[in-house]
Amino acid sequence: MTALEDAPVPLSAAGNPIGFGRMHRKEDVRFLRGEGNYVDDVQLPGMLYGAILRSPYAHARINGIDTSAAEALPGVKAVITGAVLETLGLAWMPTLSYDTQAVLATDKVRFQGQEVAFVVAESKYIARDALELIDVDYEPLPAVADAKKALDADAPVIRDDKEGKTDNHIYDWEAGNKEETDAAFANAEVVVTEDILYPRVHPAPMETCGSVAHMDPTTGKLKLWTTTQAPHAHRTVYALVAGLPEQNIQVISPDIGGGFGNKVPIYPGYVCSIVGSIVTGKPVKWMEDRAENLMSTGFARDYHMKVSIASTREGKIQAVKVDVLADHGAFNGVAQPTKYPAGFFHIFTGSYDYPAAYCNVTAVYTNKAPGGVAYACSFRITEAVYAIERIVDCLAAELKMDSAELRLKNLLRPEQFPYTTPTGWEYDSGDYEKTMRVAMDMAGYDQLRAEQAEKRARGEYMGIGISFFTEGVGAGPRKHMDILGLGMADGCDLRVHPTGKAQVRLSVQSQGQGHETTFAQIVAHELGIPPEDIEVIHGDTDNTPFGLGTYGSRSTPVSGAAAALVARKVRDKARLIAAAALECAPDDLEWELGRWYVKGDPERGRTIQEIAMDAHGALELPEGVEGHLDAQVVYNPPNLTYPYGCYICVVDVDPGTGQVKVRRFIAVDDCGPRINPMIVEGQVHGGLADGIGMALMELIAFDDDGNNLGGSFMDYLLPTAMECPDWELGETVTPSPHHPIGAKGVGESATVGSPAAVVNAVIDAISPFGVRHADMPLTPANVWRAIQGSPVRT
Template structure:
């Protein structure tokens, strides 16, 4: 019974609370004497602040204080930190409120704290800021070509330059049968978590204790960054991330707003709440993607891909966000070999400053950019050699391996069977039949497209020493504490954080499975630095392969500790005692056993164990994996394009993924479904548009098109399991595969549908107008 809990569908234990409106989110928090903060944000993309006059705002009844960048500076608060330091990186200082210059629309200029929210908001209108507008730069590539300078520290707006390669791409391109050159864009996206950001800052003057309740994915990292930025001591700081309504990466970072709230609370001696509005979220929460790439791909006539050379301009926005430099470098460039045997790859990246919202990780973070580019390149090669895209993939996929496939660049893939994934997918959809249907439809003037995407991605950060050697400002290990109570019930504390992932269910499954308990006997706690041991949090699909693994190891330690107690209870030799099905017994004599519950009671109220045996029953573990994990898979999309309007309908979506050992199939399916929706959103609808002055034109849901259920088909999905050898669960990260795989699958499908029109490439998103223009040979804007 017990051994079936891992791998079984257990309903999400957090859902009754969340779907009945009983979640406790940051904005639900009300503390006595709380005041409310609102932030005045720059309407200009780039301007010098000549003066700020807050006198009228301060006179408004109910206003308690107004803060500006100068106040923060005077209080000794440092600029916001950059947590990933590449060699030669040029960091433009990012004060929590602008001091002399605003650098993007949404840059904080002043903060009002008032007795209520509406008054704080009214007061913003009374602050007079005299701006001298400066010319703006919004394009990640043009930023380096004589555009207005965003920071004096970074010549030509280059924040960092990064290159990596393996083999000899130039030589391989020269000796290739053919070379295709293509510019490929990966548009900027707005993460749009369901819950916008929020913070309650609570400084207690009597003790100097500070508590920050806020929407984050990683309370311990936030606490470290907060302490370094404000100078407030870490041991007198508590960070709580209560229920958090989605993050997708955008809530990993230390933001300006909570720093200002801290100063406000400390100054006023009152708790201060700030809640982001949706229109603020569009501007003031980090964006994702935004790459411009020039690609050269070399191939042989038989479809073998021999070389890939890429230049990428990665728009970082106006400031480097906390982990921004990591995304278009180590999470992108070394993943460009993908699941293929390409032996010669070279990629160079310019991370550039522009007058736009800062860009950082967004679901997939670097791997969607790499996968989309590579999968488009594979389809371009298929077109050039006139082979079916499935056959080109079969030709190039890395054969099955159980461990350690050394890529031509930095990474060593842990385990995988990429050809089996593709085969399973093609069989699942009856691929030859699909192609026949496509041909038949074309004869009737219907344009159906079939798109493939085979991918491998990197999750489970990180082997700490590797991460630090690559520039991580903090190690990325994960912790767990498993605490057994006298009644045999268990509390699990994890340093990772659930904001939709379902830790309260899956981590309980791991423990219950090991201890022979019911899932209901295990409670999982996370998100409070006062309760849980240090951990790096949740991002990059690391919770299960790193956090779950730590829980597993801690549970094993609990079993070992219990064994010492059981040995005395059984009056046996420790070496003879085994633990199975929730019971300790002497090997071969299962009828004379003590249950885990009896041992738990003995651990707290000893009757049989001698005085020198250590009591209590809990264990902790820090897990520092030997390698990352590399989930992989094969996805397929079918679309129909309306030739009159260019409108794309996604009619079918099928996926085969390998995320290693699965703890809860329903939750993994859910991750895939949501991820696919987000990737389809990037392929077809989502677009972040700035005008040349740096004004955000797509700053609300009226103009920024999110994927919605009625525009999506039912998904067909299956899995294969190649257990990861790098953690004891055999798990690989499952949170981002859908997003990574689906954008290229859908894009390839649309372009496949347009084959009769001679269309080879259209940039994302594939809006109706772009598709229509491509079909009718009009210039694609």
């Protein structure tokens, strides 16, 4: 175990830590100068532009499409409809959940904003103008936008494209032990039940989705620059769907302006740009605008949860059960490991010690855009954490017990790890109470409660909300986890050049997380090569090893391990080469950062740079050692890593207006050793802002006809610095026992953990009005309604 050592990390000549530590992000040099290279920056000679005609209806039959006027517009090169795609066998494509999704609608449209036709033109303005000239004969059908009505006998059947489908049911799935859980509830002294909605929200990355496709008619090679978090998986899916030879497909994911899970699925626009290029023989660029992104690409959540908790009168939790109605929209397009149709939701047992738990999830189609797994959710651990952390607060209210005391009484203890949860997860390591105490100390918890009591006496409404979360991140292992049959293991290649500079090639793809920096730091930590001498190459299937990509905070747990192991492989090879150069046995050598030296004679040694030159030079290499200094690994993780944390939020609520002010936010995260603490803090800052956004303002609402009411940033509110306090961050460090450097993922922790803290704080503030629960978003209007005893609007 090379956990974060106490010894100071040596600095390179450029002042960077040769290993773990704070260092400015290498990629910021280009980002801060506006010199990033995003998909929309790609310009190719003769490039054409695509635009998508979208459905104004949530549900309508298509009786005909007249494209003649659009085709006649000067500058228009092609108008592609579902009928055209049908002749190519491409009207429908598989989703990442083994469902099918229309690329361009043929029979019906099933959500507002669905793709109906694709225009290719000389400019993006001509393409958009041409959309206006397409005449679609729609026959509106009744729509079902409310998941609770989707299984009604008279609900319109959305997926009548599927043979024999007579309802909107997608699947039922369960986890845990129903009998034991029911028995625990039957015998419990206290039972609390609450209907808890995690509303539909949208990841809304800064860069919207898009692609540039170039099918070279002479070579037959397809190059696709695209906004994807999983270039290799996408390439394989294109090969399978379009029947294109996989070696002729190059997926390039250049700089990405945020992904947040929005860029895991394959969207019809990507496929249309490919078809557009095949049809015209030219490169075709398609970039959606903000409204298209908000209305049609992968949303997040939409989980209707009935959560029950059983406990003793003293507050010892005995069982939890959750009934979920999952709204998947019109196509089941969620991206998650095949075995887990509800993602990792069954981690809802949380951070507490109790024997019985059960959940069942029923998923339905509605006339809404597809999605569900996105927005830093760790495969629906957001929903799980929100469910358990809200119901624990409801239990505390019922027991009239302090919510911190209730949590401390039930947290898993350090000696219980590795701990198997009642739903089957094996948590790798943790010291939960320590983390909670650090957070409470930082917050001054007892003083805060005293202040709250004083304020209440004066008629002021201050609230304190706690959330203690455990995540499981780093999917595989491959035998348990695959997406469309592709096992979740990741490759990593490392080449050390003759001069001792290196290139490391990853299968994961950064969308802003700073991989070009942190993966260089991992290699630096193992080999002693300064991070500025290590180039990180990612996001190009022709130049990187196969792997499943970046989501579920899996890059550090999976590819981070691969990078450490590939560097160790190079180090082992370097030892053999150093032994040859020093004319000693490999066993006589000892490693110190950046150098093998002879035991007992530290002056005699070879630096990694010298060894690199030897490996490419004239030195006679020992039997069995190939020349050059490089290595490859494929890392198949033995388990997930389980980061966790304790968040405390302090709010002031104005009961007259319902306005919530987040006054303080304390976040103590434990993600094991931090490769770059500055980047980790940045990840946490972003996720905390997400939490404030979701808890207080973000919502994709629909009317009864399925009209999307939040297609712009005028309606879909995002948090800004104005709504965010100065974050107060703390840390504890509990390494993962199975990860080569002990690191756990952190990229989604704060988004997963923070909404419950904010909501718990608001409900705590307004609890004197008899409020026990109110659904997000807690906008001023909704807080006011809750205080008045009226239902909130979601």
